Amino acid sequence: MEAPVADDRLLHQRVVGGDEDALGEIYDRYAALIFGLVARVTRDRAVAEDIAQEVFVTFWERPLAFDPDRGSLRAWLATIAHRRAVDHVRSEERRKATVLGPRVYEPPAELAETVLDADEALRVRAAVVALPDGLRQVIELAYYGGRTYRQVAEDLGIPEGTAKTRIRLGLRKLAESLGER
Amino acid sequence: MSVERLFLDALAEQATEVPGSRSRLLAAASARRRPAPAGPAWAAPYAGRVAAMDALLASAARWDEEIVEGWNLRELVAHLAAKDSLLAAAVGASVLGPPIGVDEALARTRELQEYGQDRPVDETRRIWREQADLLCARLAEVDPDRVVQPGGVPFAVRDHVLARMLETWIHTDDAAKVAGVRLPLPIATHVHPTADFCVRLVPWTMLLSGFEATTRSVRLTLTGSGGGDWYMPLDVAHVAGAYQGETTDVSLTCDVTAFCFLLGGRGDGFTWEVAGDQALATDLLTAAPALSGP
Secondary structure, three states: OOOOHHHHHHHHHHHHOOOHHHHHHHHHHHHHHHHHHHHHHHOOHHHHHHHHHHHHHHHHHOHHHOOOOOOOHHHHHHHHHHHHHHHHHHHHHHHHHHHHOOOOOOOOOOOOOOOOOHHHHHHHHHHHHOOOHHHHHHHHHHHHOOOOHHHHHHHHOOOHHHHHHHHHHHHHHHHHHHHOO | OHHHHHHHHHHHHHOOOOOOOHHHHHHHHHHHOOOOOOOOHHHHHHHHHHHHHHHHHHOOOOOOOEEEOOEEHHHHHHHHHHHHHHHHHHHOOOOOOOOOOOOOHHHHHHHHHHHHHOOOHHHHHHHHHHHHHHHHHHHOOOOOOOEEOHHHOOEEHHHHHHHHHHHHHHHHHHHHHHHOOOOOOOOHHHHHHHHHHHHHHHHHHHHHOOOOOOOOEEEEEEEOOOOEEEEEEOOOOOOOEEOOOOOOOEEEEEEHHHHHHHHOOOOOOOOOEEEEOHHHHHHHHHHHHHHOOO
16 A cells, blocks of 8 residues: 555655665565566566666655655656666667567557556556456545545445455455456 | 556555565665765764755756855855864864865855865865765764864854754755755754754844843744744853743744744744744844854
8 A cells, every 4th residue: 555645755854864774664665566567567577676676776866856745655666667667678679679670570559658558557447347346346436536445434334444355355356457468 | 646546556465576685775775875974863963964965966957056145056065065174173073175274164165165166066066975974973983062163163062063954954955946946854853953952042142133131031832843842041041941831021933944944044934923022022033043154
């Protein structure tokens, strides 16, 4: 789950103040996600490791490029990660095109400069629709409806713990179906 | 945005594999931007501001633009290095750049500004940063309560370091404003001792400004992260401390950062809530910047 804004703000203050432990905490919190995100795009573990590390180093080196009032730290790191991964894939494709010659090699469709390109966003939406009703309902309320766990529970007349469990189960199922590409 | 958040939450549920290692990351990171200078805990507020200025300089696009006092960014960094070097000399740390000719802030500033004039800006930046590192390292061996007089100003070393924190903070903020960058606040544990130092300066600003107020007292409530509540007798023979229900001539309430900046000579648009003697509050406001230099 995404960290509260107050956490992002304090971690950002600490990183600007040159506190390495704060960078370590950010890494512990988001490294697996960022690595997973990059690996999805590059399909190369070693490359994904290097790119993921570079994302955190970039944040450390120029922390003032991030503004906690404009969005979450997680989304900011994910955007940088996605851009770097896409850049890598593009330069690989260009290299292959040079080796194989332009007629043999067909370059892939343009990749967008966001965390989610349009195709991937459609796949996420389709995966939500394909969820079993009980899970689809909670996910739609929590993400498209912007409702909190408690509000989701109230809307559906179920205990908060049950709402939380269903949302997590829904997220896991989504991740599974998004993994099958 | 909602789909993006959903996508990241879903990936996060599944992501378990952590790439590389924390220590490899930290080594790579500190090679690209140095962490805060190492030193004793009481110097950490200053070390944090050095790191913040360094972060700002890392993405500085223009070094020739005027920031403050008619100085561009290079000259401003030379000024910070100059004042750090006077404190360094006073506590027995090595001094970088040309040797100190005159132990006075503006004279030393001119020495370092002239030294950097025909050299690459990186040279001024390097002298400033390495001087800060040397100063912090030396502070670990210095009694913080020892009184020293860099530039002829007698304070305990601890307070000189807080003065360096405040000045580095304010000038980083000056430069960030010109660059259109939002500078986050220092953490609360760095703001609080700096605010306490500023509070203790107030009776001196009144004395220097010629206001006769030695029998008067103030309750000062500083709001925001790192703030607090102080009882402040306006007599330099007494030291301000935590407010404990004393009766005072006036109660003042304002934001802690705004108060520190007021003492540092950045009081434009400053306001506080006043309960009690209005005339005394006006005198305090007039006197507050009396100790702020360039």
